[in-house]
Amino acid sequence: MSPFNGVTGARLPRWLLPESWPMQGNQPQRATLHFQDSGVKITPDDTVSRDNYLALNGALVLPPLIEPHAHLDKTFTVQRSPAQRPGLLAAIEAMHQDRASWTSEDIHLRASQALQWAVEAGVGLLRTHIDWFTTDAPPAWQVVGKLLHPLCTIERVALVPLPLFAHAEDAEEIARQVAGSSGALLGGFIHSSNWDSQAFLQLMQAAERWQLDIDLHIDEELTEGAQGLRWLAAYLQQHPFSGHITCSHGCALTHQADGEATLDILKHHNVTLIALPATNLLLQDAVPDRTPRQRGLTLIKEAMTRDIPLLLGADNVQDAFCPFGSYDPLDTLFSGLLSAQLSDAFDQASALICRRTALHANAPVFTHDLLIFPDADLASWPLRQRQRYRLVNGVVHSLSAGEPVDGA
Numbered sequence: 001m002s003p004f005n006g007v008t009g010a011r012l013p014r015w016l017l018p019e020s021w022p023m024q025g026n027q028p029q030r031a032t033l034h035f036q037d038s039g040v041k042i043t044p045d046d047t048v049s050r051d052n053y054l055a056l057n058g059a060l061v062l063p064p065l066i067e068p069h070a071h072l073d074k075t076f077t078v079q080r081s082p083a084q085r086p087g088l089l090a091a092i093e094a095m096h097q098d099r100a101s102w103t104s105e106d107i108h109l110r111a112s113q114a115l116q117w118a119v120e121a122g123v124g125l126l127r128t129h130i131d132w133f134t135t136d137a138p139p140a141w142q143v144v145g146k147l148l149h150p151l152c153t154i155e156r157v158a159l160v161p162l163p164l165f166a167h168a169e170d171a172e173e174i175a176r177q178v179a180g181s182s183g184a185l186l187g188g189f190i191h192s193s194n195w196d197s198q199a200f201l202q203l204m205q206a207a208e209r210w211q212l213d214i215d216l217h218i219d220e221e222l223t224e225g226a227q228g229l230r231w232l233a234a235y236l237q238q239h240p241f242s243g244h245i246t247c248s249h250g251c252a253l254t255h256q257a258d259g260e261a262t263l264d265i266l267k268h269h270n271v272t273l274i275a276l277p278a279t280n281l282l283l284q285d286a287v288p289d290r291t292p293r294q295r296g297l298t299l300i301k302e303a304m305t306r307d308i309p310l311l312l313g314a315d316n317v318q319d320a321f322c323p324f325g326s327y328d329p330l331d332t333l334f335s336g337l338l339s340a341q342l343s344d345a346f347d348q349a350s351a352l353i354c355r356r357t358a359l360h361a362n363a364p365v366f367t368h369d370l371l372i373f374p375d376a377d378l379a380s381w382p383l384r385q386r387q388r389y390r391l392v393n394g395v396v397h398s399l400s401a402g403e404p405v406d407g408a
Contacts, residue, residue, distance in 0.1 A: 003394025064124025069313030086286030
């Protein structure tokens with residue numbers, strides 16, 4: 001059968017539709033999507049008979065999902081290296097111990113499984129952080145760089161502890177290697193335990209010299225005194241950055257009186273925030289034998305009110321940081337809906353797991369790549385929505401078929 005020319009009867013979320021879109025009761029009218037060489041044209045459904053259009057009959061339709069923050073090098077290690085006590089620093093210690101036994105084959109096997117799980121969930125873009133502890137790229141950087149899948153773009157972030165940027169020549173060498181890698185960003189782990197403003201300055205300057213986008217683990221703590229985002233905001237006011245900056249975690253903002261003022265500056269500089277509800281709820285305010293009193297979140301609602309680019313990510317999956325996880329952004333979204341008390345799951349909050357412009361400002365909002373939930377159940381979405389498929393360039397792709405392809 002030839003590829004479909006479009007679809008009819010698509011239930012799109014309100015955030016994807018113009019304000020003038022017609023309503024039926026309290027819901028947007030179903031849409032017809034026309035696949036054209038110039039892109040996708042969206043019109044309200046009508047009674048016109050259309051040749052070779054796929055009838056969706058009200059199925060929920062989204063762009064492919066995004067996993068904006070994963071750790072393919074660490075994943076699926078919890079059975080052999082669980083954390084021995086609660087909290088972030090204990091998880092870091094457990095991962096350091098497990099890393100001693102990593103081989104290229106081990107990393108490839110675990111990362112390939114993670115990629116396949118993500119694709120089966122409908123992920124079309126996956127950004128993974130790779131631990132980087134010396135000036136030379138680690139083996140995992142090369143292994144993950146060879147992973148390919150026809151339905152998913154993979155981006156790598158060099159996750160470098162801030163002190164490694166303390167010497168300008170080291171910062172330059174790390175940035176040079178990242179710049180020589182396809183689909184790669186410069187990153188850093190920035191925390192009160194390793195704070196160094198000079199190292200942060202050299203991270204920013206190296207990224208600028210090598211024209212690299214930045215993706216930071218920053219202020220992953222519930223302390224008023226965290227300096228990372230405050231310093232970044234002040235720096236950007238004096239030195240606007242030519243690339244794009246993504247900041248993950250930012251939990252400390254909820255404990256800082258000037259947290260919203262910091263948000264205002266970040267918005268002005270088009271900084272994207274990534275919230276990690278599952279892992280941060282587990283790791284923050286973690287005290288043995290005591291129910292947590294605080295939520296490990298950043299200022300999600302305040303960012304949404306300001307139209308700051310914002311996504312939700314899974315972060316760690318089945319490792320010392322988080323023994324749970326599925327690589328399904330719908331599971332991540334459900335965690336965010338409850339923990340941040342969000343509403344309008346499909347019509348509004350779904351943007352938090354598939355709005356690609358949050359990572360790439362010039363990306364089209366909609367392309368010839370659709371994620372379709374055939375058993376439309378708006379009331380319970382994102383729960384009970386395991387059945388889904390992709391329609392790419394008019395061709396149906398079952399998400400349970402196929403394996404990742406090693407590009408080596």
